[in-house]
Amino acid sequence: MSTGTLDRPETAPDPPEEFTQEVVFEMLSNRRRRYVVYYLLDADGEAELRDLSRTIAAWENDKRPDEVTSTERKRVYNALQQAHLPKMDDAGLVEFDSSRSTVTATDGLSDLRVYLEVVPGDEISWSQYYLLLGLLFVSVTLSATVGVSPFADVPGVTLSAAMALVLAVSGVAHVYHGRQSRLGADERPPSVGE
Structure with missing residues (x-):
């Protein structure tokens, strides 16, 4: 073992392609680490520790960042600097x-976004929903093409418009539901700019 100082390499090693479930759960098991993830995803991936700690202290104390006391900020700053980061x-x-x-x-941080979404056990996933919706659209289109009533009586433009409307409404519902069903949604901080 060398007694000299340890030099950190010029370039950090590449993050793993995929995180193990254990690593993901460990990283997201702490609210402050989740707040770091939320902050960095909203702030284009870069932050100064001072700003990050002030914002997280504001979220934790339900205050605006400019209302955070130095004691509140320092408590978060020290925990982030010494342990979480x-x-x-x-x-x-x-x-x-x-x-x-x-x-x-890192690029790996954005991969955690998917883990912040939760699908309750009694619901289908959005990927399953869109698969079923696609199958429905294919069956309606085929029914109209071969002349099955009532689809054969509806003009193609009307069918296309109806399918596009259903898809657009589904997309809006997906976005809304996704924001409501994130891990820690009850603690989700406001956007960084708020």
Whole structure:
């Protein structure tokens, strides 16, 4: 073992292609780490630790960032600097530069977005929903093509417009439902700019 200082390599190793379920659960098991993920996803993937800690302290104390006390900010700052950000850096989610007090999201961080969405056990997933919707559209189109009533009596443009409307309404519902069913949705902080 060398007694000299350990030099960090010029370039950090590439984050893993896929995170194991254990790593994902470990990273998302803590509310402050989830807040870091939310913040970086909303802030184009870069943050200064001072701004990040002030915003997270505001979310935790249900305040605006300019109302956060120095004690509240320092408590979050220290926890992020000493524990959470190094752990996230080791997992390959962020690049934490403690000397510059900056945090940068890796490509792997955006992969966590899918884990923040939850599908309750009694519901079908959106991918299943869209598959069924596609099968319905194909069967309606085939029925109209071969002359099955009542689809044969409806003009093709009207059928196409109806299918497009159903798809658009489904997309709006998907976006709304996705925002409501994220892991920790009851604790989801406001957008960074708010």
